[in-house]
Amino acid sequence: MRLVVLVLILAGGGALAGAVNSSQPDLAWLSVLASVLGMALLAVDRFRIRAVPALAKPKPEPGLVVIRAEPGEERSNAAALADPDAEVLVIDERPRYHVRTCDWVGDRKTMALVLREARELGFTPCAYCAPNATLASEIRRP
Template identity: 35%
Template sequence: MLYAVLLLVLAALGLLVPALTTAQTHWAWLSVGASGAAAAVLALDWWLRRRSGPGAAGTAVVDHQVSGGDRRPGSEGTGDEPAGSPPDQALSEPAEEDVDAADALVVSELTDEVRVLDERPRYHLADCSWLAGRTSLGLPVDEARRLGFTPCAVCRPDGRLADRERTATASEPD
């Protein structure tokens, strides 16, 4: 779709040249029409991507997760999921925490440690129930945010870290 937009924009520019060099206004209107068509194609592409998720409109999504059938014998309970958990639970991702702007601002300046899992989009507090039995890495929260990780809705790290920071700041003597 983006190639179609590019072609329409180039056509609009090409039609603009005769509109500027001649006294005929239909060239200008054709240029405006081509620009409008390009905008419509962009809006359609955006709508298709939003409606269908990340795999829509020609975007390839590669999933590197090990499914239940691809598991090697004897590897039960040694992956990212707890032993005995069903495969759909192992692949499910917790929702993203709905963070208010004030909390996000406070957390963006903190260096408290949060936990992340390789190839997973969320960061968690160490006591998060979703992390139980999974191997995680520790990162400062400001670095995790810079790397594109988002907060987990299960353990609500941004809200809890912001509350902890506000409590610590309020209890400090002036």
């Protein structure tokens, strides 16, 4: 749909340039027609996109586990300040390590690892619970 609108915009621009260069008002009206048609198609597409998710939203069955998207990687300078002997949680087949209070972990089955070992195994910090910053702040507390 957007490709069609792009083609209409380009055609309208070409028609407008042709109208200016050749002094033919009919080409200017062709430009206006292409622009109006493109706007109409964009409006139809917007309403179609808004209407579909509301109708097609599935309701989870009781007892069904809904898997939320994997959190991103923590972007913090606190990695060097975190205690390498602190305990973190990892989930099998998932790339992130977490602190015990991470809400994203929820009821998933976790394994406890030492932070140093989790890093050596290639796990990266969760952006949701920010384990590096959390562990670094625990060291600074008296």
